[in-house]
Amino acid sequence: MHIVVCLKQIIDPEVPFHLFRIDPVAKTQIRGSHPLVISSYDEVAVEVAIQAKERFGGRVTIISIGTKETVQALHQALAMGADAAILLNDPLFEQTDSFGKSRILAAALRKIGDFDLVLCGRQAGDVEMGLVGPFLAEELGIPCATLVANVVSANGRVRLKRPTETGCEVLEAPLPCLATITNDESNVPRYASVKGIRAAMRTPIPTWTAVDLGLDTATLGEEKRIEIDEMWIPQREIRCELIPGESAEEKAQNLALRLRQMGLL
Amino acid sequence: MTSILTLCVSTHSSIPRSGLELLAAARSLSQQTDVGPVQMLFLGSGVRELAPALIHHGADQVLLVDHPGLEHPNDEVVLGIAEKVVRQFAPRVVLLSHDDLSGGHVGPRLAHRLKTGIVTDCTGFAVQDGHIRWLRPVYGGKAMAYMCVRGPVQIVTIRSRAFEPLPADPLRTGEVQEVPLAPEALSASVVVVERVETAEAEGGLSLDRAEIIVSGGRGMGSAEGFSILHELARVLGAAVGGSRPAADMGWVPHSHLVGQTGKIVAPKLYIAVGISGATQHMAGAGSSKTIVAINKDPDAPIFKLAHIGVIGEWEKIVPPLIQAFQEMRSR
Ligand SMILES: Cc1cc2nc3c(=O)[nH]c(=O)nc-3n(C[C@H](O)[C@H](O)[C@H](O)COP(=O)(O)OP(=O)(O)OC[C@H]3O[C@@H](n4cnc5c(N)ncnc54)[C@H](O)[C@@H]3O)c2cc1C
Ligand SMILES: Nc1ncnc2c1ncn2[C@@H]1O[C@H](COP(=O)(O)O)[C@@H](O)[C@H]1O
Numbered sequence: 257m258h259i260v261v262c263l264k265q266i267i268d269p270e271v272p273f274h275l276f277r278i279d280p281v282a283k284t285q286i287r288g289s290h291p292l293v294i295s296s297y298d299e300v301a302v303e304v305a306i307q308a309k310e311r312f313g314g315r316v317t318i319i320s321i322g323t324k325e326t327v328q329a330l331h332q333a334l335a336m337g338a339d340a341a342i343l344l345n346d347p348l349f350e351q352t353d354s355f356g357k358s359r360i361l362a363a364a365l366r367k368i369g370d371f372d373l374v375l376c377g378r379q380a381g382d383v384e385m386g387l388v389g390p391f392l393a394e395e396l397g398i399p400c401a402t403l404v405a406n407v408v409s410a411n412g413r414v415r416l417k418r419p420t421e422t423g424c425e426v427l428e429a430p431l432p433c434l435a436t437i438t439n440d441e442s443n444v445p446r447y448a449s450v451k452g453i454r455a456a457m458r459t460p461i462p463t464w465t466a467v468d469l470g471l472d473t474a475t476l477g478e479e480k481r482i483e484i485d486e487m488w489i490p491q492r493e494i495r496c497e498l499i500p501g502e503s504a505e506e507k508a509q510n511l512a513l514r515l516r517q518m519g520l521l
Numbered sequence: 522m523t524s525i526l527t528l529c530v531s532t533h534s535s536i537p538r539s540g541l542e543l544l545a546a547a548r549s550l551s552q553q554t555d556v557g558p559v560q561m562l563f564l565g566s567g568v569r570e571l572a573p574a575l576i577h578h579g580a581d582q583v584l585l586v587d588h589p590g591l592e593h594p595n596d597e598v599v600l601g602i603a604e605k606v607v608r609q610f611a612p613r614v615v616l617l618s619h620d621d622l623s624g625g626h627v628g629p630r631l632a633h634r635l636k637t638g639i640v641t642d643c644t645g646f647a648v649q650d651g652h653i654r655w656l657r658p659v660y661g662g663k664a665m666a667y668m669c670v671r672g673p674v675q676i677v678t679i680r681s682r683a684f685e686p687l688p689a690d691p692l693r694t695g696e697v698q699e700v701p702l703a704p705e706a707l708s709a710s711v712v713v714v715e716r717v718e719t720a721e722a723e724g725g726l727s728l729d730r731a732e733i734i735v736s737g738g739r740g741m742g743s744a745e746g747f748s749i750l751h752e753l754a755r756v757l758g759a760a761v762g763g764s765r766p767a768a769d770m771g772w773v774p775h776s777h778l779v780g781q782t783g784k785i786v787a788p789k790l791y792i793a794v795g796i797s798g799a800t801q802h803m804a805g806a807g808s809s810k811t812i813v814a815i816n817k818d819p820d821a822p823i824f825k826l827a828h829i830g831v832i833g834e835w836e837k838i839v840p841p842l843i844q845a846f847q848e849m850r851s852r
Contacts, residue, residue: 269661273800273822285660342669378625378782383659383666386641390629399710402596402626410608415714419775426715433711436625438782441771481638485654485667496814498831504837511838512830512845514738520733520790520811521757521849 257314257431259305260371261338262361262392263298265322265329266382267291276489283487285382294329294397297377299329301437303445305375307341308407314372315339320362321349321357333455335448346465351477358391363469365396373414374434378385378403389436399433405440411445417442452503523557525550526612527580527676528603530594530621531565536574536789538729539564539618540737541686544579545614545644546679548687553648560584562606562700564599566592576695579687583697584610590707593716594787596626603627603840604634606700612674614653618642619678620785628678637672644683661781662800662807681785682808720776728777731760733790736779736806737772738764740795740816740835747772749839750794756846764796781807 268291277286294302305316316343318333320326330341344364351358365371374396376389393400401416408415408426416427419440429435437443448456466473500505501513515521525547529540547559558581563572565587572583586602605614617628618657619642632639645656647667654667655677670676728734735754737848741747747767754761765780767798779786781804791809795816796802806812814827817834824830831838 269801270799273663275824276660278660278664281668285664320663358633381661384642384661386625386782387629387632387639390626391633394630394633399597400626400630401711420716421716421776423719423776425713425717427711429711430713439765439769440775441769480526481632481636481671482640483638483669483671485542485669487659487664487666489664492825494828496824496827498824499829499831504833505841507831507833508838508841511829512842512849514829515790515811515813516849518811521846 257308257313257372258317258370259308259314259373259375260317260319260365260368261298261305261333262374262388263302263318263320263333264295264331264377264380265292265320265326266295266380268293269296269381278489280421280487283484286441291331293379294332295381297379297381297437297439299445300439300443301366301375302333302336302338303443304406304437306446307406307443308373308410312407312410317342317368317371319344319361319368321345321360330461331456332448335437335452336446337452341459342459343461343463344469344490345463347464348473353480353482354385354387354391355479356476357388358395360393360469360471361388361392363471364464365392367464367469372431373407373410374398374432376434376436377481378436378438386436389434393434396432396434399429401427401429401433401435403438404435405438406442442498502516523613523615524560524582524610525556525614525616526558526607526610526708527561527598527616528627529561529563529575529618529842530599531568531571534565534567534571536571536619538686539621539681539813541573541578542681542684543616543618543679545684545687548579550614550646551655554653558582560610560612562603563585564594565591565601572697574689576697577689577691577693578847579693581695583695584700584847585697586700586702587631588702588703588707593713595712597711598707599676600627600630601706602632602700602702604756605706607631607635607674614675614677617676617678618681624678628676630801632676635672635676637674637676638670639676639678640668640670641678642680643677644680645845657802658781660681660773662804667786679694682787710732725760726754726760728760728762728779728784732788733757733759733792734762734779734786734788735759735792735794736762736764736796737767737794738795738796738802739766741767741772742795744770744772749835749843753792753839753843756843756850759792764802782835790803793823794839796823797821798826
């Protein structure tokens with residue numbers, strides 16, 4: 257089974273609130289000195305892909321629309337156990353919205369050709385639209401399963417585990433298909449081994465441009481259907497009342513009293 | 522005439538709260554713009570008698586698809602029906618609930634098929650010169666944005682709890698129209714082959730129904746540490762939730778994850794223990810009436826987001842807290 261994971265590199269979303277800045281004109285986050293990381297659900301998707309490879313055989317390819325710096329994220333995915341990685345890089349790609357992104361990824365998948373299962377994160381960890389996965393399934397004309405946590409079996413068709421309100425369900429889908437990945441206790445991303453990191457650094461990462469993908473460069477950036485009109489950082493108003501007390505016991509007692517006073521118990 | 526179409530998939534032959542929230546959002550939009558009356562595409566099995574309630578809660582027209590094959594509606598089937606109905610009625614706005622499968626699955630694919638724009642996970646909107654600007658948290662809630670949609674119809678998914686259902690008005694009138702369903706409309710390529718029910722038994726009281734929620738984070742340190750929160754919850758009659766690390770480590774079932782990508786809850790009291798207060802977590806807890814934080818780090822961000830804070834280690838604070846609550850109970 258050939259699994260292709262679509263991976264996005266983003267500015268570390270765990271940046272503390274007081275260091276978070278945006279550019280209100282460009283309507284995007286300011287990078288500053290923050291590190292770039294693999295978007296968390298995409299890292300989970302890499303984990304799911306590698307687990308499936310280990311259990312059912314096959315190989316894992318990572319594709320990412322990004323910049324030269326994205327090579328670092330691709331190396332990380334290779335070090336976790338992916339077999340190949342391709343960077344999709346072209347100045348034109350930066351101008352696109354989610355529709356454009358899915359067109360670029362679809363072109364790359366067509367060029368790859370022999371994929372069986374495509375995995376996307378349920379949503380990127382920055383603007384979090386949650387669109388590229390289902391859009392990509394539509395572009396490719398393949399079935400789509402959303403919010404999947406793992407691959408249960410693969411045998412001409414795949415079975416996928418999807419957590420629900422009250423447990424989970426198992427979906428069955430024909431191949432090729434696309435799944436968007438959510439996290440659960442079965443897919444916490446592994447750390448790369450030292451051996452894996454060494455091997456990853458030796459793996460060549462090809463770069464594909466718009467021309468390589470046969471994309472119509474005239475229309476790629478134009479067709480925008482989603483636009484950010486305004487972006488700002490909201491001010492938080494809550495004033496936290498700190499419960500006094502000399503000791504932990506006293507604080508606990510004061511808290512209980514305060515909550516009763518407020519009529520909350 | 523144009524309209525606002527809302528989509529609601531019934532589960533367990535009842536009206537989900539999210540459907541009523543969509544009607545409230547649509548009514549408010551209908552009042553502020555000229556996009557027209559509010560339609561609701563309502564799907565389910567044995568749900569015909571629920572249609573009047575939808576009208577009482579704000580629908581002008583209910584497009585009803587009542588079929589035994591929709592007992593456990595399949596995303597693809599819902600998508601197919603929604604696409605057909607949207608093409609037929611040509612609404613200007615389609616509202617879906619973000620937090621069920623229809624939002625994350627049907628909304629995006631519908632937009633792609635109709636070659637139109639979509640904004641997901643909206644918490645509000647503003648109307649400016651006749652244009653609708655959709656309000657939406659970005660960067661895990663650290664920033665807010667207004668987004669606009671280009672295309673023949675605006676597809677929008679709404680975050681749960683962003684709109685309060687309107688009280689039922691039994692005098693409201695409206696129309697119910699049955700939408701016929703061709704048998705082939707029920708077939709799908711991705712199908713559910715097995716359902717496993719576990720979480721409710723493990724997790725105790727559901728987060729949706731609880732008036733009080735006790736939540737733990739990475740600071741609880743272990744599953745054993747977490748068990749004291751179950752004790753605290755028992756004395757308070759509370760449900761137990763957790764942050765993402767707590768869920769990933771299996772200390773709480775994933776269905777009890779609170780946050781932007783978990784449950785959005787709104788209890789009257791939310792007690793967060795060993796949780797730092799990341800925006801992604803607070804996106805789920807922020808609607809609680811009163812938030813109490815217990816954390817040993819006085820600089821933890823949660824002390825800027827909680828109403829009441831207790832600085833200290835949970836190991837020292839929670840046991841006497843349980844005792845204090847018990848004493849209050851017995852008195
Ligand atoms: C796209 C995306 C989506 C996300 N969605 C969610 C989501 O839905 N829900 C969610 O929760 N998170 C979500 N996250 C993760 C989120 O960003 C944070 O990483 C997470 O909420 C942190 O969990 P925490 O507060 O338990 O852990 P930490 O941030 O590690 O905080 C632990 C806290 O415990 C305190 N502590 C430690 N020991 C003690 C002690 N003995 N007594 C008292 N306090 C103690 C520490 O001072 C610290 O403040 C998401 C992240 C991304 C990128
Ligand atoms: N630049 C990108 N390169 C590769 N995959 C992407 C990119 N952007 C989004 N994706 C994929 O689409 C998913 C959803 O992204 P989004 O629609 O932006 O929330 C991500 O989790 C990725 O799997």
